[in-house]
Amino acid sequence: MSKVKTTFFCQKCGTPHPKWQGQCNGCKEWNTLVEEVVEKKEKKGWVESKSIKGKGTRPIKIQEIDTDKEPRVSTNDSELDRVMGGGLVPGSITLLGGEPGIGKSTLLLQISLQIDGKVLYVSG
Numbered sequence: 001m002s003k004v005k006t007t008f009f010c011q012k013c014g015t016p017h018p019k020w021q022g023q024c025n026g027c028k029e030w031n032t033l034v035e036e037v038v039e040k041k042e043k044k045g046w047v048e049s050k051s052i053k054g055k056g057t058r059p060i061k062i063q064e065i066d067t068d069k070e071p072r073v074s075t076n077d078s079e080l081d082r083v084m085g086g087g088l089v090p091g092s093i094t095l096l097g098g099e100p101g102i103g104k105s106t107l108l109l110q111i112s113l114q115i116d117g118k119v120l121y122v123s124g
């Protein structure tokens with residue numbers, strides 16, 4: 001819902017004023033302000049934002065996400081690629097959990113060596 005918004009404009013110089021006043025702030029003339037309706041534009045739907053790369057992005061519904069066409073980065077380990085649905089999803093975070101000593105770090109360091117590109121390995 002948009003409210004009717006009015007602004008007082010000087011009829012001589014056009015300076016807008018939020019409230020009526022006797023003298024214009026712009027040209028210092030007296031009794032030149034006239035109230036006018038200003039339509040405030042209502043934002044509808046999603047507002048497109050800009051990512052760091054300058055490409056337009058917007059939130060979408062989960063149902064609209066096409067998981068079949070999601071690009072994948074191969075880990076160069078066919079079994080891991082299969083388990084992860086075809087490989088790593090660019091820009092995603094993968095959490096690997098398991099008992100201490102089960103080989104999480106060994107597996108991930110091995111895969112880090114096999115991936116073409118930079119790898120950020122975070123352990124906590």
Ligand SMILES: [Zn+2]
Pocket residue numbers: 010011012013014015024025026027028029032
């Ligand atoms: Zn004025």
